[in-house]
Amino acid sequence: MTFEIVDIDPDRVSDLLQMSEGHFADLKSAEILPSKLTKTFSAFANTGGGDVYIGIEEVISADGKERLWKGFADQEACNPIFQVMESLGPLANNYTAEFFRAKDHSGLVLHINIFKSQEIISATDGKIYVRRNAQSLPLSGAEAVDRLKYDKGVRSFEDEPVNIEVEEITNSVAILEFLLDAIPTGEPLEWLTKQRVITGDRPTVAGILLFSDNPQSILPKRSAIKILRYQTKKEAERDFLAFDPVTIEGPIYSLIYDAVDQVKQIVEGMEKLGEEKMEKVSYPEEALHEIVTNAVLHRDYSVASDVQIRIFDNRVEIESPGRLPGHVTPANITKTQFARNAKLVRLINKFKNPPNKDVGEGVKTAFEAMGKLRLKPPQISETDQSVLVVLRHESLASPEQMVMDYLKDEPEITNLIARELTGIKSENSMKSVFYRLRERGQLEQTPKEKGKKPSWRKPATSDDKEPDATI
Structure with missing residues (x-):
């Protein structure tokens, strides 16, 4: 097995040797047994992913702790590490690796990037580890393992049976109205059983959430x-x-729509100081709708806590109980999909005017909606117990300013890059931005080259004036 060797400069070496170990990074000696490394691999894969750098030695001297670069003699020396990683099953396709080489330093440092896994990964000692700050800790007891299964979406609380009579969902107004709209000839008991929201003679959590007239009396503090x-x-x-x-x-179904209406009503009653007078605050309803829908459909219902929406003078916070499921992270949430509560997602999409019209596109839609109003994109973060999305009422810089900021570090900019940067969808609208900057003497077209896309750059004589904020 061969991976790329990357030559790094002295500054990068210094950064590596001074790196702080933490929740997403760990440094290991090249002398470590591969079996011991699997504890770190398991912990990163089961939590939020992370980077392992192998070939950094920590020694104790009279001056305290010191780190030294002591890498592997060659790539083949790392084969036992890769062999043990392949033996961990699901981990085999859940990492990338490269070697670092530096002048005046002996050997190769192995950098392994472990991704957050969709499945639970055990170390070679048979234990399941999670990452807590700079430690890889084993889970103790069945309850802790079950908690991890819920966190990762391996097991979903929506399938748990509820100790209540099945008539709670077979004879409710909610199921009767749904069937009249969606399946006029359907019989409640038969249809709900086929959809597996009835187990034996008991409704499941998903069945209660969707078709009970008052789920909160049955699932308090979580619905x-x-x-x-x-x-x-x-x-x-x-x-x-x-x-x-x-x-x-x-x-x-009604919970989502009623919550969005209530938030919209409160927000529209707020005012902020404009350039000349007080102005009404407005957030895109699509963004509010999609984030609230996600918070309800993808939350962890095993956590006894309600979704919270906190409205401040300058932002709206939506907090959803439970961590991100599967391989989803704040960094990849707009580019990947994983449904913790697959039945809820599938069945609510059968309703007339479903809240999740574009299944799997909700967060992406929210980002686009904020961009249309020239507001900053949603901020998504993860705590130990929840996922927090923040919608801020803060405007993005003007397109002109964003173009000129880009050109502080880059020699030129194309129409495509500028549209991705500013969120402007139309090629012609982006050209208008370039033309305005050209008229002010801040941009010029780059001389045309065969086979190269047209681009813009700062004029050689540009004084790099700040773009006029009024445009």
């Missing part, structure tokens, strides 16, 4: 949405609450 309005730009504190928290209840 409602709390909306809080704070009259501040700072952190959430009770003293800043504008009114008592609003609780939205009902089956999840």
